[in-house]
Amino acid sequence: MYAQAAIRRTARPCLLMPRADSIYVRLPNWVGDACMCLPALELLRREGHPLVLCGRAWAQDLFSGLTGHDGFIALGRSFGENRQTLRRSLAGHGSVRGLIFPNSLSSAALFRLAGIRSAGYRGDGRSLLLSWALPKPHGLHEVEVFYRLAYETLRRWQPGPASRPPEPGKRLALPLTAAHHEHATQTLAQAGITGPFVLLAPIAAGLHHGRPKAWPGFGALAEALGQRGWTCAICPPPHEVAVSRAAVPSATVLPPLSLGAFAALTTHAAAVVCNDSGTSHVAAAAGARQVTLFGVTRRERTGPWSPDAVCLGAEGQWPAVPEVVAAVERLAQGDTE
Template identity: 25%
Template sequence: MDVLIVKPTAFGDVAQALAVVPALKRSGKVRRLDWVVDEDYSPLVRACPEVDAIIPFPRRQWRRSWPLRAVLRWGAELRRRRYDVVLDLQGLARSALMARVARGRRIGLASAREGASWAYQETVADGARHAVDRYAAAVARVMGADPGPWLKPLPLPEPVLPAGLEPGGYVVLHPYSLWETKLWPWERYAVLGRMLEGWKMVVIGEGPCFPLEVPGLVDLRGRMPLERLLPLLAHASALVGTDSGPAHVAALFGTPVVAVFGATDPERTGPRAPNARILTLDGLECRPCLSRRCRAEQPMACMAGVGVERVAEAVRASARRPAIR
């Protein structure tokens, strides 16, 4: 059986899909596995040996306009191969159109939005559950079996790391998010870095470049293309951050993750890995609000209420040391 996965975006969502989709090939039930993905995230999907071919979607180029000739050429490439199954894990109008253009039996999630279900010949009841479980339900429909026995971390890439870093000898800090309600107070990352002895601290991400006074800090903010970010996350001793793409990618490689959650629901989108630790402030009626803006009387109490010592303890308990692998 030949299968096409349609899951173009976003960074963390693609990572969560990669947690289960490779089971199709590992089970021996699928002969060929191709993937439609935003070209910016192609290196992540390419890191999965079970994926045979990538069809990159030029989202950045077409953000403002869709040049007709280029779109037709891209659609022709999408239709070039016939698949037994076209599985849309995005569930939006654009991905549904991609699935409709491709050739094969079209399957989508029942939770699809923007009228996407018009393109599907079958839908999978995915319900209100974790994203990985929703994708697993779709994969189970295709393979006719529970994908659980074939789930495992992605293989580690070669440890091509910035100068001065050794595998397992550093902790990655990712203090950024597009949602302001996902942000842990930035000054706490500096306190945390000074508390964690024995590891170098590496900070990554894109956004306001606030000061982090941490001895020996390796500041890679705004300077990490995805090809270099993947080995950095894969060989870290741990990652500390929030509900963000790097946290999900780190978990995908088996890297311990300590994630602070506030507005979003870890039962739906938390990093899925045995060594992932998700910290929340219990007792707040307003969380998870699933909102980009905080409207509480005490703004951002859900994030500010998670103390530095608590995060440090979680890192010490879960992080791996140099030479562990």
């Protein structure tokens, strides 16, 4: 009842949002989810609102091409320190509002206690902490879920214009910087990779309904591609180097890169082969040529948001190695059919 009353109160004309007001955006804590927010962020920017992105430190580099004219606030693990950081930043922004993409109670509490009136999906007791508590849609891709939150929030804050797209575009369109591409190019040169290569990402952290999310055929794939003359490379983060080497012992190991430089690296590859994981969404965001493998998750909900991505396998059925080899070679030759 209280949440419904709060929503009714926010619909009054006196609460319309001036277009110059900044929007503090709480990004998701997972790389893939953050990438899938990109169409929603672009919608907010199109409306003329400066954005202040708030998220984990890794997101600052990944989104540095997007936040050149906006701002970024790195959040750590301490709730109290994050609250103080946000409150200090508000001094230079005048009137602001918040949009919270994560579904956690803590993310809503952080913005509320920092003094930011915010919108987000209700649930888990969040309604009393949100000034605009929206019902979460079901049965949509995560990109559409995030976009719907931004779209419906803008409808409440600033009705119209009629030209506002009700659905996200077909691509994530992550802007990368010249520094990102330069770092990726230097890394390849230092590793002695001067020709076409296939970038493999064999690790997918965690379980899905108790089942591993990582395709077990990466080692055999690298051997098969090597026999066909392809150079295979991996570029794992520091905490995944050992397990990645074990999964693909024949691949060239590139040093760990920042997420922005890694995104650029995916665009230099003839093909990226990855699990349904954060790497899949980074590759899609960068516009890379990618093959994403499914065996325990549903591509309709979490698959790469790219019309050019090749998706193999299905929930409950991993693809075979020869199928992946054939897809890589077709993709590398420019055939996405």
